[in-house]
Amino acid sequence: MSADTIALRGTELSGKAGTDVEAARPGKRGRRIRIVARYLLLTVLAVIVLFPIYITIVNSLLLPSQIASTSPTFFPTSPQWHTYADAWSDGHLARYLANSAVVTIFVTVGQLAIATCAGYAFAFLQFPFRRTLFIVFLTTLMIPFEITIITNLSTVNTIGWYDTYQGLIVPLLATGALGFGAFLMRQAFLQVPKDLQDAAKLDGYGHLRFMTRVAVPLVRPTLAALSVFSFLAAWNQYLWPLLVTKDDRLRTVQIGLKQLRATNLDQVNVTFAGTVIAFIPLVILLLIFQKQLVRGLTAGAVKG
Amino acid sequence: MTTPVDATVDLRPGDPAPVAPSPRRRRFSRAAREAGLAYALIVPAFLVFGVFVFYPFVRNFYLGFFSTPPFPGQPKNFVGIDQYSDVLTSNDFLDSLKVTVTFAIITVPVGIALGILLAVLAHQKLQGIGIYRTFFSSTVATSVAVASVIFGTLLSPQVGLLQGIQTEPSILQNPNPIIDINLPVIRSFIPSVALVAVAVTTIWQNLGLSFILMSAGLQAVPDDVQEAAEIDGAGPWSRFWHVTLPLLSPTIFFAVVVGSIFAFQTFGQIDLLTPRGGPLKTTNVLTYFIYDTLQFSKNDGKAAVLAIALFGVTLILTLVQFRFLERRVSYER
Numbered sequence A: 001m002s003a004d005t006i007a008l009r010g011t012e013l014s015g016k017a018g019t020d021v022e023a024a025r026p027g028k029r030g031r032r033i034r035i036v037a038r039y040l041l042l043t044v045l046a047v048i049v050l051f052p053i054y055i056t057i058v059n060s061l062l063l064p065s066q067i068a069s070t071s072p073t074f075f076p077t078s079p080q081w082h083t084y085a086d087a088w089s090d091g092h093l094a095r096y097l098a099n100s101a102v103v104t105i106f107v108t109v110g111q112l113a114i115a116t117c118a119g120y121a122f123a124f125l126q127f128p129f130r131r132t133l134f135i136v137f138l139t140t141l142m143i144p145f146e147i148t149i150i151t152n153l154s155t156v157n158t159i160g161w162y163d164t165y166q167g168l169i170v171p172l173l174a175t176g177a178l179g180f181g182a183f184l185m186r187q188a189f190l191q192v193p194k195d196l197q198d199a200a201k202l203d204g205y206g207h208l209r210f211m212t213r214v215a216v217p218l219v220r221p222t223l224a225a226l227s228v229f230s231f232l233a234a235w236n237q238y239l240w241p242l243l244v245t246k247d248d249r250l251r252t253v254q255i256g257l258k259q260l261r262a263t264n265l266d267q268v269n270v271t272f273a274g275t276v277i278a279f280i281p282l283v284i285l286l287l288i289f290q291k292q293l294v295r296g297l298t299a300g301a302v303k304g
Numbered sequence B: 001m002t003t004p005v006d007a008t009v010d011l012r013p014g015d016p017a018p019v020a021p022s023p024r025r026r027r028f029s030r031a032a033r034e035a036g037l038a039y040a041l042i043v044p045a046f047l048v049f050g051v052f053v054f055y056p057f058v059r060n061f062y063l064g065f066f067s068t069p070p071f072p073g074q075p076k077n078f079v080g081i082d083q084y085s086d087v088l089t090s091n092d093f094l095d096s097l098k099v100t101v102t103f104a105i106i107t108v109p110v111g112i113a114l115g116i117l118l119a120v121l122a123h124q125k126l127q128g129i130g131i132y133r134t135f136f137s138s139t140v141a142t143s144v145a146v147a148s149v150i151f152g153t154l155l156s157p158q159v160g161l162l163q164g165i166q167t168e169p170s171i172l173q174n175p176n177p178i179i180d181i182n183l184p185v186i187r188s189f190i191p192s193v194a195l196v197a198v199a200v201t202t203i204w205q206n207l208g209l210s211f212i213l214m215s216a217g218l219q220a221v222p223d224d225v226q227e228a229a230e231i232d233g234a235g236p237w238s239r240f241w242h243v244t245l246p247l248l249s250p251t252i253f254f255a256v257v258v259g260s261i262f263a264f265q266t267f268g269q270i271d272l273l274t275p276r277g278g279p280l281k282t283t284n285v286l287t288y289f290i291y292d293t294l295q296f297s298k299n300d301g302k303a304a305v306l307a308i309a310l311f312g313v314t315l316i317l318t319l320v321q322f323r324f325l326e327r328r329v330s331y332e333r
Helices: A003-013 A016-024 A028-060 A064-068 A082-090 A093-124 A130-142 A145-158 A165-174 A177-190 A194-202 A207-218 A220-235 A239-244 A253-263 A268-288 A290-298 B004-010 B021-063 B082-089 B091-122 B129-141 B144-154 B184-189 B193-219 B223-231 B236-264 B268-273 B286-295 B300-328
Strands: none
Touching: A028 A268, A028 B091, A028 B129, A028 B144, A028 B193, A064 A268, A082 A093, A082 A268, A093 A130, A093 A165, A093 A177, A093 A207, A093 A220, A093 A253, A093 A268, A093 B021, A130 A177, A130 B021, A130 B300, A145 A165, A145 A239, A145 B021, A145 B286, A145 B300, A165 A239, A165 B021, A177 A220, A177 B021, A194 A207, A207 A220, A207 B021, A220 A290, A239 A253, A239 B286, A253 A268, A253 B144, A253 B268, A268 A290, A268 B129, A268 B144, A290 B129, A290 B193, B021 B300, B082 B091, B082 B300, B091 B129, B091 B193, B091 B236, B091 B286, B091 B300, B129 B193, B144 B193, B144 B268, B193 B236, B193 B268, B223 B236, B236 B300, B268 B286, B286 B300
């Protein structure tokens, strides 16, 4: 596409008032140069941002000696595809990824369920100490999970959950997304029109039926946003899985990468291949759920 | 037999006693049922919070009163407040605190500034801008571990791209420094090369998130405000400073508060990129210090005091930010 058409489309797209101002400026050529410059700047920045990912993919296909050479290779001429198979089988990546998936799914579903129930209670039901309990809820946002590890570790040891899935999963339910989620769900439920509640009551709906059939479907966007937030947070957990598991078969992919690097010190390319493998599932998920992702990550940050 | 509805209808002041208790009990029990349902719905959350947040939080204060014996099996000694004062005035703790603060001071503003830069550039109405937005947000898909392995090898002196480049803390050897770094206060805040490497990794990993946040903030800024400023003859630079930035300030404030809390919880990067918070403990952030004390020194009491300190510092920082920064935020639209 020539710069001319880009420029044309550019002004077309710039909409109402922008077009007039843009058009009023003298010099068609100057405008074209400006637009090319914008693309150039964007591209340079994109290259900088993406370079670490690109070089990791390239490095995963090189020989270790090529990576270590003082003249870096930026394009693999004889790609070593076997590194991916090596990382997959020797690095137990299938197992690590499956563990991460299990932990993440249980934590996400658990947090969504718990947060939805609590959010509903705080939004729709009257009960003694409602305000106090809600404030107690919010204070959990001020207590980072990191400062609870000392006792959580001994709790998990005491009940025999060390090195188990439940030990990995249940304490993670208490991390960030829960308190935040209950708050978010309450806010969303409060937006459900009062009329709907009255109509449902006339139809003989009890609270449970109203919650599952009316209220929850109405706040689906918030649920989607919260699930992305919760999913990302659980997937990225590092400290707790490191503390509470010793058995290699229970390691999540985050700890697995550490393991992989430690065991492949002379085969950096395999480590890089493993890193790419660990990165791909999230890229796919994020491309699918881009809209929810943006909503999930910006909930609370931007009003309106 | 009377149905509940009949009973309510029948209820008149001065009715004989036999009819009255039934509806009254029902009305009471409806409120009780609602409260019962409410408690049933919040019990799972409180159970989780109670066991894994509140109990450990409170127990930290108790653990802090006991010194852990040097050899396992010996009874714990009650030392009371002494352990608090010992740990909190120790050089290890103060150094760790400095490292943590320095790390936050580097990563939070730089991360937010880069996020704003990318968001403003990607906010233009250009064809194909969607691809750039995807590129700029792509690092959200990386985890701490992925980012650390990538940068750990990129920056490694043996195999990285920077090999051959002087990676010594050259600023400390600079014979003609711009600021006198030999003043102890300044020197102690100069980050080590290792801490800068960890910071770069962190900034890159969080860049996608920062970009998404700032983009959403920009989208919430009404276009007509920008256009009005443009018609008034404001150049791009002055539009950015006087229109965009103030309108973005609530988002920036949110990012500063949340970003600082996250920065104070940094752990994975340190564990993956550095030799146990080294070299010379220059990357020993508080969270790593807690982990190290707990896992390697097996010193519960000291770790508990450090955890309380982490909480206190986070709390103070957040309150200070609300007190002093929020004033500069313009919430009006």
